[in-house]
Amino acid sequence: MKVTQATGSNSRTTSKIDLELGDVPRDVKNDIIQETGELLVEQILLATAEARSPVVGERFKALSKDYKARKVAQGGQPTPDLELDGAMKDALTFKPTATGLEIGFFGKQAGKADGHNNFSGNSAIPQRRFLPGEGQSFKPEIEGMVQGIIDEKLGEAFEKADFEDVETKAQLYEVLGQYYSGTRSEIRQSAASSSGLLDILIKLDLMELL
Amino acid sequence: MGSAPKVTVKLSPGLTKKIGALKTEIVNEEFAQIVGSGILNAAKRLIASGTSPVRGFGRFAQYKDSKSYPAGKKSATPVNLSLTGTMLSHLNYRRNQNKIEFGILPDAPNKVKVIARVHNTGERADIPQRQFIPKDGQEFVPSIQALIRRLFKERVLRILGVR
Numbered sequence: 040m041k042v043t044q045a046t047g048s049n050s051r052t053t054s055k056i057d058l059e060l061g062d063v064p065r066d067v068k069n070d071i072i073q074e075t076g077e078l079l080v081e082q083i084l085l086a087t088a089e090a091r092s093p094v095v096g097e098r099f100k101a102l103s104k105d106y107k108a109r110k111v112a113q114g115g116q117p118t119p120d121l122e123l124d125g126a127m128k129d130a131l132t133f134k135p136t137a138t139g140l141e142i143g144f145f146g147k148q149a150g151k152a153d154g155h156n157n158f159s160g161n162s163a164i165p166q167r168r169f170l171p172g173e174g175q176s177f178k179p180e181i182e183g184m185v186q187g188i189i190d191e192k193l194g195e196a197f198e199k200a201d202f203e204d205v206e207t208k209a210q211l212y213e214v215l216g217q218y219y220s221g222t223r224s225e226i227r228q229s230a231a232s233s234s235g236l237l238d239i240l241i242k243l244d245l246m247e248l249l
Numbered sequence: 250m251g252s253a254p255k256v257t258v259k260l261s262p263g264l265t266k267k268i269g270a271l272k273t274e275i276v277n278e279e280f281a282q283i284v285g286s287g288i289l290n291a292a293k294r295l296i297a298s299g300t301s302p303v304r305g306f307g308r309f310a311q312y313k314d315s316k317s318y319p320a321g322k323k324s325a326t327p328v329n330l331s332l333t334g335t336m337l338s339h340l341n342y343r344r345n346q347n348k349i350e351f352g353i354l355p356d357a358p359n360k361v362k363v364i365a366r367v368h369n370t371g372e373r374a375d376i377p378q379r380q381f382i383p384k385d386g387q388e389f390v391p392s393i394q395a396l397i398r399r400l401f402k403e404r405v406l407r408i409l410g411v412r
Contacts, residue, residue: 078391081300084308085392088298093277114315121316122326125311126298184395191398231402231411241267249411 040185041140045172047158054170055136055145058189063218067196069135074134074188076140082129082181083142087169090118095176099167119167127151131228143170187232193218194233202243211248268408275404276347284400285349291393292351293337297326298382303380306389309372310377330379336364340381352382 044055058075060068066205086093099119102110105115115123122128130148144152153159155167171177177185196218205211212223219226227249230236240246268275275285292302299309308328312318315325323332331337339357343350353365371378383389389397 074391076394077304080307081295081390081392084300085298087296088300111324114319114321116324116326120327122299125308125326125328128299129308129311184392187395188391189400213325227411231406232398234401234405238406246267246411 040176040182041173042173042175045141045156045158045170045175047149047153047156047160047162049147049153051143052146052149052152052156052158052170053141053145054172055141056139056171058185058187060138061218063193064196067192070195071189071192072135072140074192075165075185076135076142078184078188079140079142079181080131080133082132082177082184083169086178087128090120092167092169093177093181094168094171095178097166097168097175098225100165108111119157121167121169175211186229190229190232192233194230194236197233197236197239199239199243202239202245205243205245205248208248211245255322269328269407274347275408276344278344280404281342281349282401283342284397285344285351287396287400288349288351288389288393289340291396292381295392296337297327297329297331299329300390301380302390302393303383304390304394306380309379313377316324321372328379330368330381336361339365344374347412367375 041057041059042054043057046053046055048167052098056079058071060071064070083093087099090099092099101123102117102119110123111117127144130144130146131142132145133142134145143149154162155238156162156166156170156172157166157168158172159172168175171217176182197214201214201217202211205214212226215226215230221229230240230249232248240249265275295302301307301309310328311328312325319325319332336353339353339361341351341354343354353362357365365382367373367376367383368379369382371380388394
């Protein structure tokens with residue numbers, strides 16, 4: 040997963056993410072993108088509510104004394120949770136792209152979001168980045184969850200016919216390598232994320248080769 | 250009266266048969282505790298952040314008039330379904346054979362069940378729907394599904410003897 044572009048303006052503040060899925064069936068790719076997009080939105084909302092960034096290397100500076108007092112007086116939390124009336128966070132969303140998704144703000148909350156993320160370079164307020172910039176990444180826990188989604192959905196791309204000629208471990212891993220990558224141990228872990236795939240392997244009595 | 254939907258994680262028939270042949274229970278008491286407490290903790294964190302743990306519902310609706318409610322009794326943001334904490338203290342899970350039930354369980358006080366139902370159904374015109382327990386046919390959000398998947402994967406691999 041790779042952030043290929045980050046944009047900040049009054050109308051669009053987003054991160055474009057390439058999920059590096061390779062050549063997978065379109066319906067599987069669409070499922071992965073949809074579920075990943077939803078996951079990233081909820082994890083960004085969770086992290087920011089806990090006053091922390093979901094982006095590696097980023098931290099949220101504490102509120103100034105004056106702003107904290109004003110925020111609390113208006114009904115907000117005394118922490119940098121990026122929420123006063125909730126409008127910005129309510130607008131966080133994503134759109135599918137050809138290789139993954141674009142996550143962020145596509146309308147009037149974009150300016151506020153760029154104030155925190157400063158992709159434009161024009162923000163005058165402390166940076167509290169919650170969308171990854173180009174070359175940045177989400178924290179390992181989040182990327183791990185995304186990988187879990189990918190592993191499970193990729194498993195659904197296999198059919199029983201793919202494995203019918205398999206007799207050896209090498210042949211099994213060659214078939215699995217069609218969608219999974221890495222060492223055999225990594226492929227085994229990925230494959231085990233898909234109960235549908237495991238079911239095929241059990242029916243064909245190939246579990247011992249895994 | 251209470252809302253206690255069953256969380257059912259689908260294991261395919263082939264897998265269940267293989268594991269059955271090994272005479273091993275998939276959801277034993279210990280495993281139910283691990284999965285149930287994992288779901289409960291994850292759901293409570295999301296609710297505390299103002300987000301529904303039910304897929305498709307997103308953030309909880311903001312208060313219509315924060316001067317009228319919560320009127321300074323607590324912060325107006327995030328909307329976290331908690332004033333005294335009583336309702337959410339009854340959000341729980343229990344094992345039911347090879348399934349895990351999650352929600353406001355039948356032994357919760359009636360008042361708690363009513364409040365939970367109001368939030369989940371939106372049946373009162375003056376209180377927006379803020380669903381936090383999945384109904385039949387609904388799903389948890391992707392992160393909770395990912396957690397359940399990971400825990401079941403680890404358990405299945407252990408039972409099948411695959412490292």
